[in-house]
Amino acid sequence: MLRITEAVQLTDTGRQREANEDSLFLGPPLFAVADGMGGAQAGEVASHLAVEAFSAADPDSAPPEELLRTTIEAANRSIYELAQGDSSRSGMGTTLTAALLRGEEISFGHVGDSRAYVFRDGQLKQITNDHSLVEELRRQGRLSREQAADHPQRSVITRALGPEPDVEVDTMTFRGRDGDVFLLCSDGLTTMLSDEDVHAILRREGSLEKKARWLVRAANERGGRDNITVVLFSLSGSEVDPDATEEASPDEGVTLIGASAEGAGLTAGAVQAAAAEDAEARAAAAPPPRRRPRQAPAAPATADERTSWPKRILKTIVALAVIALLAWGAVTAMRQVWFLGVNDQGEVAIYRGLPYELPFGIDLYSEQEATGTEFSALPEDRRGVATDHEWRSEEDARSLADDLATAATGVTPSAAENTTGTGDSQSSPDDAVPGGNGGSSGGGNAGQNSPPGSSG
Numbered sequence: 001m002l003r004i005t006e007a008v009q010l011t012d013t014g015r016q017r018e019a020n021e022d023s024l025f026l027g028p029p030l031f032a033v034a035d036g037m038g039g040a041q042a043g044e045v046a047s048h049l050a051v052e053a054f055s056a057a058d059p060d061s062a063p064p065e066e067l068l069r070t071t072i073e074a075a076n077r078s079i080y081e082l083a084q085g086d087s088s089r090s091g092m093g094t095t096l097t098a099a100l101l102r103g104e105e106i107s108f109g110h111v112g113d114s115r116a117y118v119f120r121d122g123q124l125k126q127i128t129n130d131h132s133l134v135e136e137l138r139r140q141g142r143l144s145r146e147q148a149a150d151h152p153q154r155s156v157i158t159r160a161l162g163p164e165p166d167v168e169v170d171t172m173t174f175r176g177r178d179g180d181v182f183l184l185c186s187d188g189l190t191t192m193l194s195d196e197d198v199h200a201i202l203r204r205e206g207s208l209e210k211k212a213r214w215l216v217r218a219a220n221e222r223g224g225r226d227n228i229t230v231v232l233f234s235l236s237g238s239e240v241d242p243d244a245t246e247e248a249s250p251d252e253g254v255t256l257i258g259a260s261a262e263g264a265g266l267t268a269g270a271v272q273a274a275a276a277e278d279a280e281a282r283a284a285a286a287p288p289p290r291r292r293p294r295q296a297p298a299a300p301a302t303a304d305e306r307t308s309w310p311k312r313i314l315k316t317i318v319a320l321a322v323i324a325l326l327a328w329g330a331v332t333a334m335r336q337v338w339f340l341g342v343n344d345q346g347e348v349a350i351y352r353g354l355p356y357e358l359p360f361g362i363d364l365y366s367e368q369e370a371t372g373t374e375f376s377a378l379p380e381d382r383r384g385v386a387t388d389h390e391w392r393s394e395e396d397a398r399s400l401a402d403d404l405a406t407a408a409t410g411v412t413p414s415a416a417e418n419t420t421g422t423g424d425s426q427s428s429p430d431d432a433v434p435g436g437n438g439g440s441s442g443g444g445n446a447g448q449n450s451p452p453g454s455s456g
């Protein structure tokens with residue numbers, strides 16, 4: 001039985017909007033994120049109505065996908081009717097992405113361009129498909145991924161709750177796993193951060209609460225052009241004999257169950273169990289599987305291979321010498337690389353080596369000099385260069401550090417804090433820097449030479 005171990009939420013107006021039109025619902029085992037649109041507070045009303053429908057839903061009242069779909073459809077109708085009856089609210093709408101855990105299975109209901117992701121086995125996978133113009137063009141092969149990411153029309157959505165009396169809802173279910181972390185978010189996060197950025201933050205050591213703050217902060221540091229909403233929850237517990245069935249996982253594509261099948265009580269779990277029984281029955285009836293053919297025996301040694309012992313020893317020595325030479329070259333090359341980062345005291349520091357960590361806490365870099373420049377005192381638009389870990393020459397790194405020191409004196413720390421958006425604007429070094437692999441740092445405060453946010 002899987003259970004939800006941690007569930008957190010964070011929503012932020014961002015840097016450029018006056019109001020927050022996002023809404024969210026956090027009621028384990030049910031979660032939802034909605035991103036409203038429409039002027040004169042209509043967006044707020046629409047997204048609020050959408051999540052309100054979830055707060056009223058009984059998570060056990062129907063098969064999960066049916067429950068998600070009917071709740072979203074009901075929310076759509078109430079938003080549509082309100083918009084019809086009030087001209088100031090005509091055209092209002094909202095996205096809605098919801099998740100429900102029941103037993104071993106996690107189900108999603110989705111309309112619009114908010115997103116659900118799963119972080120599993122160190123990999124991040126988007127679960128939902130955006131219902132947006134740009135995403136449809138991308139799926140048709142008419143835009144590349146890069147073009148889609150920067151497209152001026154990327155916020156145009158093709159499906160929403162509110163504009164029409166009926167809405168088509170995507171639903172999907174797959175089997176959860178111990179350790180899964182799910183992310184629901186509005187596009188204010190994903191238009192500011194790439195999947196790689198989100199991945200780098202989720203794989204850092206730290207609580208989900210910290211990760212939610214890092215995500216929102218990173219989106220704000222990239223410009224915070226839209227409202228940012230994040231819901232994160234994690235699963236733990238034993239699965240029912242995970243090896244017994246071919247489980248549907250987000251890697252293999254979700255198990256899609258039609259409304260009619262589900263209405264008849266046929267859930268994703270039932271289908272999988274039936275498939276597993278079927279496979280077992282077939283295995284019992286079939287002859288034992290043939291073993292993989294053995295590897296062909298090695299061909300008899302040729303004259304060249306029957307090298308005499310002295311020659312073999314010579315070959316080994318040459319090989320070792322080449323390896324040593326390569327290692328020496330690599331170390332020398334690494335010594336030529338410098339970069340800027342932020343040390344555990346929250347100061348901009350100059351590092352030498354490659355900005356990566358190997359397993360077992362082996363760092364490929366060392367701190368050369370703390371510059372005394374507080375990261376939190378840097379103006380917003382200069383913070384990026386202190387955390388991007390771009391490879392530089394020593395001269396370049398030092399002159400950039402000087403440059404940042406000058407920039408920091410132009411802005412008082414309190415003024416910098418005031419520009420960091422609403423909510424949690426305390427900029428501890430741990431919070432300040434998104435990205436990175438955490439590695440040995442246990443949340444960023446351990447390990448003297450660990451620049452936070454080293455992106456691997």
Ligand code: CA
Nearest residue numbers: 035187188226
């Ligand atoms: Ca938005």
